[in-house]
Amino acid sequence: MIDAANLISRRKFIRVATGALALASTPFSARAFADGPPPRFGGRTPNRDFYVTSYGGTPSVDASRWNLKIHGLVRRPLTLTYADITRMSSIRQILTLECIGNPPNGDAIGNAEWTGLKLKPLLDLAGVKPNVIYAAMRAADGYYTGVPLGELMRDDNWLVHRMNGEPLPPEHGFPLRIFIPGKYGMKQPKWLTEIELVGTPFIGYWEARGWSNEAWRKVNSGFFYPRQSTGILDILSLDTAPKVTAPVDLTGWALAGPSGIRRVEVSTDGGVTWHATRLLENRSPYIWTVWQYRFAPTKPGDYMVRIRATDGNGIKQPETYSARGDGATSQPRMRLRVMAA
Secondary structure: OOOHHHHHHHHOOEOOOOOHHHHHOOOOOOOOOOOOOOOOOOOOOOHHHOOOEOOOOOOOOOOOOOEEEEEEOEOOOEEEEHHHHHHOOOEEEEEEEEOOOOOOOOOOEEEEEEEEEEOHHHHHHHOEOOOOOEEEEEEOOOOEEEEEHHHHOOOOOEEEEEEOOEEOOHHHOOOOEEEOOOEOHHHOOOOEEEEEEEOOOOOOOOHHHOOOOOOEOOOEEEEEEOOOOOOHHHHHOOOOOOEEEOOEEEEEEEEOOOOOEEEEEEEOOOOOOOEEOEEEEOOOOOOOEEEEEEEOOOOOEEEEEEEEEEEOOOOEOOOOOOOOOOOOOOOOEEEEEEEEO
16 A cells, blocks of 8 residues: 555656647547547557656657667677667557556556567577576666566567657657556656666565556556546536437447456446446457447436446456555446436
8 A cells, every 4th residue: 555645746757748738638539529429439549649657757868879788697788779679670569558547537548559679589689597587677767667587578578669650759768668568657668778687676666665566457447438528617617527418329448457358347327237338349458448338318317327347357347446556446437417318
């Protein structure tokens, strides 16, 4: 358990992209739609709208002078330049990234197409020694974290240098970041400069302050459409309930760790009854699942909508969950106002 002061301290480091106060802080391809929902949800989040969470500020990195060192308990230490990285055979993947501080239905989550190279072949080339226990990862902004060797050697892990077809924007880790799919963003440093293989456990910056050392994603979910109102008059009046006409297609996302998402249910009566949703996209454990539920009430009024996602291991989002340093996983809630049915 972490105390409130520690939680607030971490949140001070969340940097939202310029202009993000209202609309732009919502990273989904779904915002406030005056003419109803768009035809598709769950696609790539534009770089300008992708959430930003950083240990501190964005460092200025000169790619011509930057390098990545893979060293420590290895037989052949490697020093790779940016030119070395970009010359290597690359792959592209769509992956969803989430901050460990993202609450249910929160905005600190995004989905992008990333370009980079697999990490394990580089580690094999360096020749990891048998007495290695942990990998210490360090970044140009001074951030550091660590993972056990077995987790670092997963075939899924890779190094990324492009985002949605462009070189990584500075705030997203230019020139290089690491991806360990299934973990929260705190275990996937931006501006990566070092991977040091060590013979003892290595505890990172946030981990030493009460945040999870494992940082595997917990099952979480949220709404794409409708979304709560962000209009200043609605906020001042405390009436942020979305206003819709029935029937309405409720649409949202769900995400978990490597086990993926098994099902998503919706309640429109505050959790008394639950209904299965239709999974529109459920391609990979590492990409948010897109779900949809057609809500067709017979009369106008206010309805309390809740989401309950279940991961591949059968773990459901609980009704409530205490604020802890290992990720939030309680059921999202939204009051929905049906104007006509």
